[in-house]
Amino acid sequence: MVKKIAVLLLTASFFLGACGQPEQTQHSGSTANNETGQNQGITVQREEEKQMQTQEPEQDRLSKDTTSKNDIQDDKHQTKTEDQSAKKPEYHMNKVYDIVPNDEKTEEKVVLLTFDDGPKDKEMINDLIDTLDKHHAKAIFFVNGYRVKQNPELLQLIHDRGQIIGNHSWDHIDLSNQSYQEAKKQIEDVQQIVMKTIGEKPKFFRPPFGSGDDDVKQIAKDNNMLFMTWSNGSLDWDAKSKNNPDAIIKNVMDQLHPGSNILMHELPWTVEALDTLLTKLKNKGYSFVDPRNIELKMR
Numbered sequence: 001m002v003k004k005i006a007v008l009l010l011t012a013s014f015f016l017g018a019c020g021q022p023e024q025t026q027h028s029g030s031t032a033n034n035e036t037g038q039n040q041g042i043t044v045q046r047e048e049e050k051q052m053q054t055q056e057p058e059q060d061r062l063s064k065d066t067t068s069k070n071d072i073q074d075d076k077h078q079t080k081t082e083d084q085s086a087k088k089p090e091y092h093m094n095k096v097y098d099i100v101p102n103d104e105k106t107e108e109k110v111v112l113l114t115f116d117d118g119p120k121d122k123e124m125i126n127d128l129i130d131t132l133d134k135h136h137a138k139a140i141f142f143v144n145g146y147r148v149k150q151n152p153e154l155l156q157l158i159h160d161r162g163q164i165i166g167n168h169s170w171d172h173i174d175l176s177n178q179s180y181q182e183a184k185k186q187i188e189d190v191q192q193i194v195m196k197t198i199g200e201k202p203k204f205f206r207p208p209f210g211s212g213d214d215d216v217k218q219i220a221k222d223n224n225m226l227f228m229t230w231s232n233g234s235l236d237w238d239a240k241s242k243n244n245p246d247a248i249i250k251n252v253m254d255q256l257h258p259g260s261n262i263l264m265h266e267l268p269w270t271v272e273a274l275d276t277l278l279t280k281l282k283n284k285g286y287s288f289v290d291p292r293n294i295e296l297k298m299r
C-alpha cells in the first residue's frame with residue numbers, strides 16, 4: 001500500500017515542473033511574496049527529494065570537508081571581489097524584493113534576472129549565457145546542492161562564463177517545514193560544495209517555493225547572504241508555459257515595474273524566450289542590474 005502511494009506520487013511528479021505548483025501559489029499575486037502557500041505539489045516534490053536522499057548518503061555530500069582551507073580561499077576571493085567592483089553598490093533590495101537605486105541620480109528602470117533549479121544541462125546553460133552576453137547582462141543562477149554534486153562542471157561553467165551563483169538549498173524542499181538544524185544543513189552544505197567547486201561562496205539566497213521563515217532568513221544572514229524571493233514571476237515552470245516562450249515573455253512584461261526581480265528557470269522554453277524578452281525589456285528603457293551592484297543587506 002505504502003509502495004503504491006509512493007509510485008503514484010512519483011508518477012505525478014513527472015507531470016510537474018521542477019518547481020511544481022507551489023511556486024504558482026507564490027505567484028498568484030504580482031508581488032508574490034506570500035510565504036504561506038502550501039499544496040500537494042510540495043508533497044510530491046518531497047517524495048522525489050526523499051528518493052534523492054536515499055540515493056545520496058549524507059556523508060557523501062561533504063566527502064571533502066576542508067573548512068580551514070576554504071576559509072583561506074574565501075579571504076582571497078574577497079580581495080578579488082573588491083578589486084573587481086571597487087565602487088560601492090548603487091542598488092539595494094527592498095522588503096518586497098525589488099531592486100531600488102541608492103540615490104536619485106541612479107537609473108531606477110532596471111531588472112534583476114535570475115534562473116533557478118540548475119545546473120542541469122550544458123547546452124541550455126551555454127545558450128542562456130550566450131544570450132545574456134549578447135545583451136551584456138549578468139544574472140544569478142540559484143543552484144541546488146544535489147544538482148551541483150551531480151554536475152560540478154556545470155557550476156564551474158556558469159562561474160567561468162562570468163555569471164553569478166546563488167544558493168537555492170540542497171534538496172529543493174520547503175525549508176520552513178524543517179527543523180532549524182536541517183534548514184541550516186540544507187543551506188550551508190550548498191555554501192560548502194560551491195566553495196569547493198569554484199573557490200567562493202554564494203552571496204545570494206532564494207528559498208525553494210519562496211518559502212522561508214525567520215530561521216531561514218537568519219541562517220542566510222549568518223552566512224553573509226542576501227535573502228530574496230522575487231517580485232516578477234515568469235511562470236515558466238507552469239504547464240501553460242511549456243513549449244510556449246511567448247507566454248513567458250507576456251507574463252514578465254505584464255508584471256514589469258522598475259526594480260523587477262524576475263524569476264525564471266533553466267528550462268528549454270525559457271532559453272528560447274530569453275533573447276526576445278531581453279530585447280523587449282531594453283526597448284521599454286530597462287537595463288539589467290549586475291547582481292554584484294546590489295548591497296548584501298536588505299533595507
Ligand SMILES: [Zn+2]
Pocket residue numbers: 018019116117168172208209
Ligand atoms: Zn526552485
